[in-house]
C-alpha cells in the first residue's frame with residue numbers, strides 16, 4: 001500500500017469531542033441541552049444498529065436524545081402526526097427519521113413535513129435549495145463528513161478536479177454543491193456516464209457513492225489522487241460470513257491513490273459525527289446564538 005490512510009474514525013472522534021465541549025457552552029447559555037429526536041419505523045436490523053449507534057454518540061456528546069420506535073405497520077398519517085409533535089417540541093432541535101421507510105409511507109412527504117430548522121439530515125428541499133444557492137443550510141451529514149476529510153487531507157480544494165460518482169439527493173448532488181462551494185471543478189458521473197473510467201482518471205479527488213461493491217478499480221485512478229469511499233456494502237465471504245466493503249476496490253486502488261478512506265472506519269463514522277454537529281448548529285440557530293466557528 002502506498003496511499004495515505006485517511007482515518008475517519010479519528011477525525012470523527014475529534015469532531016465529537018468539539019461538539020461535546022460546544023454543547024456544554026450551549027447548555028450554559030440556553031439553560032437546556034441540545035436535543036435530537038430519532039424515529040425508527042419497523043424492524044430492519046441494519047437500521048436498528050445505525051440508530052442505536054447514533055443514540056449512543058448523542059448521549060456521549062452531551063446532547064439530549066428522544067427516541068421513537070414505531071411499529072412496521074405504522075400509517076403515514078401517524079408518522080406525520082409524530083413529526084408535527086416533534087416540530088412543535090421546544091426541546092427538540094434536530095429530527096432524524098431513519099430511511100428507508102416501509103412501503104406504505106411516502107418518504108418524500110415525511111421529509112417535506114420536517115421543519116427545515118430541525119432538518120439535521122439536510123434532506124428538506126429548502127435546505128437543498130439553500131445549499132445550492134450558497135445560503136446557510138443544514139447540509140446532509142455524509143457529504144459534509146466527506147468534505148471535512150478532504151479539507152483535512154488537502155487543505156484548499158480550489159482548482160482541483162473532483163469527480164463525484166453517483167447523483168443521489170442524499171450524497172452525490174449535495175457533495176457536488178459543497179465542492180463547487182470550495183471552488184473545485186466538479187463532474188457528477190453516474191451509471192450512464194460514457195467512459196466512466198476515463199472520466200474518473202481526470203480526477204484529483206474521487207468521491208465514490210454508487211452503492212456497487214468494489215466497482216472503482218486501480219486503473220481508473222490518477223496516481224496520487226485522493227479517494228473518498230462512501231459505499232457501505234455487506235458482501236458474503238467464502239467462509240460464509242459477512243464483510244463490509246466500499247464502492248472502491250481498496251486493496252488495488254490503495255497502490256495508486258495518494259490518500260484513501262477505508263471501509264469501515266472512513267466516511268461512516270464522520271456521518272454520525274456530522275449529525276451531532278448539525279444538531280448543535282440547529283440548536284444555536286433556533287436559540288438565536290452564534291454558531292461556533294470551528295464546527
Ligand SMILES: Nc1nc(=O)c2c([nH]1)NC[C@@H]1CN(c3ccc(C(=O)N[C@@H](CCC(=O)O)C(=O)O)cc3)C=[N+]21
Pocket residue numbers: 050096097098099100121141232244263264265266267268269270271272
Ligand atoms: N435519515 C437517515 N439519515 C442517515 O444518515 C441514514 C439513514 N437515514 N439511513 C441509513 C444511512 C446509513 N448511515 C450510516 C451511518 C453511519 C455508518 C457507520 O458508522 N458505519 C461504520 C461501520 C458500521 C458497521 O460496521 O456496520 C463505518 O463505516 O466505519 C454507516 C451508515 C446513515 N444513514
Ligand SMILES: [Mg+2]
Pocket residue numbers: 166167168190191210
Ligand atoms: Mg447512480
